[in-house]
Amino acid sequence: xxxxxxxxxxxxxxxxxxxxxxxxxxxxxxxxxxxxxxxxxxxxxxxxxxxxxxxxxxxxxxxxxxxxxxxxxxxxxxxxxxxxxxxxxxxxxxxxxxxxxxxxxxxxxxxxxxxxxxxxxxxxxxxxxxxxxxxxxxxxxxxxxxxxxxxxxxxxxxxxxxxxxxxxxxxxxxxxxxxxxxxxxxxxxxxxxxxxxxxxxxxxxxxxxxxxxxxxxxxxxxxxxxxxxxxxxxxxxxxxxxxxxxxxxxxxxxxxxxxxxxxxxxxxxxxxxxxxxxxxxxxxxxxxxxxxxxxxxxxxxxxxxxxxxxxxx
Amino acid sequence: xxxxxxxxxxxxxxxxxxxxxxxxxxxxxxxxxxxxxxxxxxxxxxxxxxxxxxxxxxxxxxxxxxxxxxxxxxxxxxxxxxxxxxxxxxxxxxxxxxxxxxxxxxxxxxxxxxxxxxxxxxxxxxxxxxxxxxxxxxxxxxxxxxxxxxxxxxxxxxxxxxxxxxxxxxxxxxxxxxxxxxxxxxxxxxxxxxxxxxxxxxxxxxxxxxxxxxxxxxxxxxxxxxxxxxxxxxxxxxxxxxxxxxxxxxxxxxxxxxxxxxxxxxxxxxxxxxxxxxxxxxxxxxxxxxxxxxxxxxxxxxxxxxxxxxxxxxxxxxxxxxxxxxxxxxxxxxxxxxxxxxxxxxxxxxxxxxxxxxxxxxxxxxxxxxxxxxxxxxxxxxxxxxxxxxxxxxxxxxxxxxxxxxxxxxx
Numbered sequence: 001x002x003x004x005x006x007x008x009x010x011x012x013x014x015x016x017x018x019x020x021x022x023x024x025x026x027x028x029x030x031x032x033x034x035x036x037x038x039x040x041x042x043x044x045x046x047x048x049x050x051x052x053x054x055x056x057x058x059x060x061x062x063x064x065x066x067x068x069x070x071x072x073x074x075x076x077x078x079x080x081x082x083x084x085x086x087x088x089x090x091x092x093x094x095x096x097x098x099x100x101x102x103x104x105x106x107x108x109x110x111x112x113x114x115x116x117x118x119x120x121x122x123x124x125x126x127x128x129x130x131x132x133x134x135x136x137x138x139x140x141x142x143x144x145x146x147x148x149x150x151x152x153x154x155x156x157x158x159x160x161x162x163x164x165x166x167x168x169x170x171x172x173x174x175x176x177x178x179x180x181x182x183x184x185x186x187x188x189x190x191x192x193x194x195x196x197x198x199x200x201x202x203x204x205x206x207x208x209x210x211x212x213x214x215x216x217x218x219x220x221x222x223x224x225x226x227x228x229x230x231x232x233x234x235x236x237x238x239x240x241x242x243x244x245x246x247x248x249x250x251x252x253x254x255x256x257x258x259x260x261x262x263x264x265x266x267x268x269x270x271x272x273x274x275x276x277x278x279x280x281x282x283x284x285x286x287x288x289x290x291x292x293x294x295x296x297x298x299x300x301x302x303x304x305x306x307x308x309x310x311x312x313x
Numbered sequence: 314x315x316x317x318x319x320x321x322x323x324x325x326x327x328x329x330x331x332x333x334x335x336x337x338x339x340x341x342x343x344x345x346x347x348x349x350x351x352x353x354x355x356x357x358x359x360x361x362x363x364x365x366x367x368x369x370x371x372x373x374x375x376x377x378x379x380x381x382x383x384x385x386x387x388x389x390x391x392x393x394x395x396x397x398x399x400x401x402x403x404x405x406x407x408x409x410x411x412x413x414x415x416x417x418x419x420x421x422x423x424x425x426x427x428x429x430x431x432x433x434x435x436x437x438x439x440x441x442x443x444x445x446x447x448x449x450x451x452x453x454x455x456x457x458x459x460x461x462x463x464x465x466x467x468x469x470x471x472x473x474x475x476x477x478x479x480x481x482x483x484x485x486x487x488x489x490x491x492x493x494x495x496x497x498x499x500x501x502x503x504x505x506x507x508x509x510x511x512x513x514x515x516x517x518x519x520x521x522x523x524x525x526x527x528x529x530x531x532x533x534x535x536x537x538x539x540x541x542x543x544x545x546x547x548x549x550x551x552x553x554x555x556x557x558x559x560x561x562x563x564x565x566x567x568x569x570x571x572x573x574x575x576x577x578x579x580x581x582x583x584x585x586x587x588x589x590x591x592x593x594x595x596x597x598x599x600x601x602x603x604x605x606x607x608x609x610x611x612x613x614x615x616x617x618x619x620x621x622x623x624x625x626x627x628x629x630x631x632x633x634x635x636x637x638x639x640x641x642x643x644x645x646x647x648x649x650x651x652x653x654x655x656x657x658x659x660x661x662x663x664x665x666x667x668x669x670x671x672x673x674x675x676x677x678x679x680x681x682x683x684x685x686x687x688x689x690x691x692x693x694x695x696x697x698x699x700x701x702x703x704x705x706x707x708x709x710x711x712x713x714x715x716x717x718x719x720x721x722x723x724x
Contacts, residue, residue: 036441126322130341130657197435198507206330206433206661208322278507279435281658282344 021229031271053222065122072119073223083108090259097163120212131211141289146189148297149182169245183243198277330661386615394611394624407471422616471597512567516651516663530618535568542614639673
């Protein structure tokens, strides 16, 4: 009991996630800055930003629905933390697991996006409301390719449990090569989920100020930002668990380092992608997702079904 | 026009997309813009009026501060008008130096624009790169004139500083670096998919519309209108230099980007010619303090388009009237035309594509009553009384101060 509690609260649970999320934000910002020929922030900048925001006054707009407005950041944070408990991190066993948890994780990772929508919508500011509508519109575009790409990998492993997927790939180490197409798709979908360029349409600074987060400040904004960072770690962990399932059987310590390297690799890819593209327009983004990503993801599903039929015994 | 379900969103006077205060009230249906209401007047400083109360030399520095980016344009345009009235023969070397600073200014303005355009479409990497390279030309300007902006190099009858051989060498070196970097940006603009997707087909201004709406500068040239004062009505040293007027037939924001990028290449060419052909001689002639009676209109191709100054003198050391028609005032009419039936996401880049300078453009606004067509103005005295009552209602009494003010006698 005490061990479970320790695992949830400290390692690999909440505290570890917070620290790792802030570290990952630093990596993301630093790489983004170096590509742009800037110095970038020092390592403690995300922590400093977080502490500074915590100390700021909390302003709730008069017309906003106060309960929803205040509850949304916390819900966003808790759901992304909850999702992490079902994901295999550096070994083949997640903290909790049951058959079907891959679906639960995907839905838990959708909830933060919904909280951005609700938080923006109930703050009753025009910028936030337009941002909220954009968030939801974008969700319908990238969610389908993301689900298909991740479920394709699960299909190959013939299970709906992330722990068993990890077990399958550690038994058949080279099958992860089949999923490269799906990895690319879900990496791009993750950019949309985290609302980063070229899919930062819901918070396009030059059009609608900060989108859903326009009215947020102080502790609430700090919680939202932490939630996004945790979501980035959890999303990257999900991708690593599903698409890069190697090094899971290595001795304790080394597999942890391999895990960190995998996450930093995925975050670096995200940082590079967001620095080399301009922001797309909403209609272009939806076109792109439905015209190209969804068919490619579907192709991945068919491909994996064929592989499973002919090769996997 | 305004239906239920339409959203009205204010872009400005304070908004991250705008670098200067200006109000764009947009009515949206979904993501589409149904109408747009542009209101200028947030940045009016009364410079034209202030010019009438200062001497010509003082005006020169005031005019320069109309705009931070194209400061040399305004001051040259003004000084040309004054020299025409006074009948001054400006030395050749001075004209060449003016041209040199003008082209360096164009380079820094276009590089700045490219970065701003990148930022407006969410491509911050381009912003960081171009602004880094802009520092090169800013350093050159600081070396030549002592200032990064508001160079203060013009004076009536010439220029205030000469350039040395060291300067020439540094400029040539800087041009090589900048040319190489600009070639890279041309490549980026031609190959980067998201840039092309975001810019082409956006903010269309057809040739006929460009003529009808009297667009100037790169905005007009990107619609195929071959309109460039440097070529049509050469001033300073442009008549003796060899350069092309860049035009494009794409008529959209992408065309405007290409025009500006290729103009950068032309500017490098012009600067090299100026440096190699720089004539010897004095850089200034003595100008009279009092300018004889007369009037003159002067045209100048600023980085943003044609700048027009009108100066009327009355024989004293102060002008009778100064009128400025900056390029943005000519181009801003085209903006609402370009935005018809476009998306909200196109709004910032379409506005940015004319390279607006609102501090140049701003006019005083007078409100007319629609019923009896009368100007609605509030006299100073009424405003004064109103403000005292407004404060009294809130428990602040300025009557002591009021008595004092009455003694000073307010006009």
